Amino acid sequence: MKNLLVAALLGLALLPQAWAQSTSPTTSEGFKITGRIKGLKDTTCVLAHYFGSTQYITKDTARVDGAGNMVFNGKKALPEGLFIVVTPKNRYIEFLMTDDQQFSFETDTADVIKNMKITGSKENEAFYGYQQQLGKLSEEAQALTTQKKLRNDAASTAMANKQLGDLQKQANEYRTKFLQDNPGTFAVKLLKATAEPDVPPAPKAANGRPDSIWVFNYFKQHFWDDYDFADERFVRTPIMQRKIERYIKELTVQVPDSLIKEADFLVNKAIAGKNKEVKYYTIYYITSQYEQPKVMGTDGLFVHMFEKYYKTGVMTVSDSSTLKAIGERVNSMKPNLVGKVIVTPVISDTLRRPIAFKTIKADHTVVFFYSPICGHCRESAPKLKKFVDDYKGKGVEVVAIAIDQSPEEWKKFIKEFKLGNAINGYDYTLRTDYRHQYDVFTTPTVYVLDKDKKIIARKLPVDQIEDFVLFHKRQQAAKKPIASAKVSVKK
Numbered sequence: 001m002k003n004l005l006v007a008a009l010l011g012l013a014l015l016p017q018a019w020a021q022s023t024s025p026t027t028s029e030g031f032k033i034t035g036r037i038k039g040l041k042d043t044t045c046v047l048a049h050y051f052g053s054t055q056y057i058t059k060d061t062a063r064v065d066g067a068g069n070m071v072f073n074g075k076k077a078l079p080e081g082l083f084i085v086v087t088p089k090n091r092y093i094e095f096l097m098t099d100d101q102q103f104s105f106e107t108d109t110a111d112v113i114k115n116m117k118i119t120g121s122k123e124n125e126a127f128y129g130y131q132q133q134l135g136k137l138s139e140e141a142q143a144l145t146t147q148k149k150l151r152n153d154a155a156s157t158a159m160a161n162k163q164l165g166d167l168q169k170q171a172n173e174y175r176t177k178f179l180q181d182n183p184g185t186f187a188v189k190l191l192k193a194t195a196e197p198d199v200p201p202a203p204k205a206a207n208g209r210p211d212s213i214w215v216f217n218y219f220k221q222h223f224w225d226d227y228d229f230a231d232e233r234f235v236r237t238p239i240m241q242r243k244i245e246r247y248i249k250e251l252t253v254q255v256p257d258s259l260i261k262e263a264d265f266l267v268n269k270a271i272a273g274k275n276k277e278v279k280y281y282t283i284y285y286i287t288s289q290y291e292q293p294k295v296m297g298t299d300g301l302f303v304h305m306f307e308k309y310y311k312t313g314v315m316t317v318s319d320s321s322t323l324k325a326i327g328e329r330v331n332s333m334k335p336n337l338v339g340k341v342i343v344t345p346v347i348s349d350t351l352r353r354p355i356a357f358k359t360i361k362a363d364h365t366v367v368f369f370y371s372p373i374c375g376h377c378r379e380s381a382p383k384l385k386k387f388v389d390d391y392k393g394k395g396v397e398v399v400a401i402a403i404d405q406s407p408e409e410w411k412k413f414i415k416e417f418k419l420g421n422a423i424n425g426y427d428y429t430l431r432t433d434y435r436h437q438y439d440v441f442t443t444p445t446v447y448v449l450d451k452d453k454k455i456i457a458r459k460l461p462v463d464q465i466e467d468f469v470l471f472h473k474r475q476q477a478a479k480k481p482i483a484s485a486k487v488s489v490k491k
Helices: 004-010 122-150 154-181 186-194 212-221 232-236 239-249 256-272 276-288 300-310 320-336 375-391 407-416 462-490
Strands: 031-038 043-051 055-064 069-074 081-087 091-097 102-108 117-119 364-370 396-402 423-426 445-449 455-458
Touching: 031 091, 043 232, 055 081, 081 232, 091 102, 091 122, 091 186, 117 122, 122 154, 122 186, 154 186, 186 232, 186 239, 232 239, 232 276, 239 256, 239 276, 256 276, 256 300, 276 300, 300 320, 364 375, 364 462, 375 396, 375 462, 396 407, 407 423, 445 462, 455 462
Parallel strands: 031 102, 364 396, 396 423
Antiparallel strands: 031 069, 043 055, 043 081, 055 069, 081 091, 102 117, 364 445, 445 455
C-alpha cells in the first residue's frame, strides 16, 4: 500500500489551507526580475522557491530569447525566501527574495557564480559577493593542493601547508567581516543558520583523552543557537529541512522515547517562534519521515505526531477525508508497535482445532500474515519454509496465518510449499479484520515476538527474519552475564 501521509503531502493535502499560496510580502508593487544568461537561448526558465530541500513551488515562467534574455514579473509580491531560476537540464541559479523584488542579473553558463552581476538588490549583491570571494580563495587552495602533489619534498610541502593555512585564515576573517558588515540581512541569517556550532576544547575524560560525549552533547545543545524559528523565510529554503533531518536522524537515538522527546522540543521551539508556517512545516516534515521509517520500530513517532498535533487541531489540514484515513491507519498501527504485546489471533488449524497463542512455548515466535494468492507471498514461501525447517525445535516457532481466501486455497498453499513444520492458522469465522487489527495493509506482513509474545520487530522482509532473530539472541545472551553479576553483588 502507498504511504498515506506521503501520498497526501505530495498534493499538499495535509498542509494548512492555501499553504502553497502563503505569502508574507513586504511590498504591494509586485516583482520584476530581468535576467540575461550567456550560453542560454530559445528556451524556457522557471522561477520557483524551495519547499524544503527536495521540492520547489513554481511562481512564474519566462521565455528566453536568442540572446539569453528573460523577464519574470507579476503584480503580487513574491513570498520571501530562497528562490531558484531553473534552467534546462534542471540546472538552477539561486536568489534571495526579500523586499527588493525589482532587480536584474547577468551571468554565464560557463561559471554562474563567478560571472554573476546583480543590479538593484543589495541582498543578492552581498549574497553573490560573498560566494565570489570565497570562490577565489578556494581556487587558490586547489592550486596549492595540486602543487603539493607535484612537489612533495619537505620544503615545498611545508611552504604549501603554510599558504593553505593563510588562505583558511583569510576565509575566516572575511566571513567574520561579512557578518559584521551586513547585520540583519537574510544572507547573514542563512550563513549563521548553516554554520556548525563552534565547540570549545573538551574537558578530559577518565582515560585522559578529550571527552567525546561532552563534545557531542555540547554540539547538540548548541545546534540551533543561530537559527531563527520566528523567520518564515526558512520554510522556503533547503536549510530548515536539512537541520531538522540532521537533528532528528543523526543527533537523536533512533528509539521512540528519544525521538518523541526531541520532536516535541522542536515543535515547541517553532510554536515559541509564533510563526504558523514554521510550526506547520516542523510538524509536517517530522511526521512525514516516520510513517514508514528506515529504522524499524520508530514509527511510534508517527503515531505520536498524529495524535498530539494533527488529531488535536494544532496542525490544521486542508483535506479532512485524508486526515480521517490516516487516523484510521494510526489506530491500526498503535496496538501493533514494537514493544506492545500482540493481540492474540483467533485462529484454528487445518482440523479446525483452536490454536492457543499462550501455549506456544518459544523464545521467538514469527507471525507470517499472508494471502494464498498473493504473488509476493508465493515468492517468499520457499524462504519461509527453509527458515521454518532450519529452526524447528531450536526455540523458534513460525505461525503462518492466511488472512483471506477459502480454507481450500489455504490448505493448498500449505501443501504446495511444504509448510507442515509451521503452525498454520486460519479464521474459519472470517470475523478478523487483519488490515485494521494487525496493520496488515500489504502481504506478506511479518512480526517477530519474544517469549512473552511482545512485538520486537514488525514489517520485516522474510529474508531478514533469520538475521534479526540471531541478532536478538546475541543481545539477550549479552545481557545475561550482566544480570547474573548484579545478583551476585547483592548476595
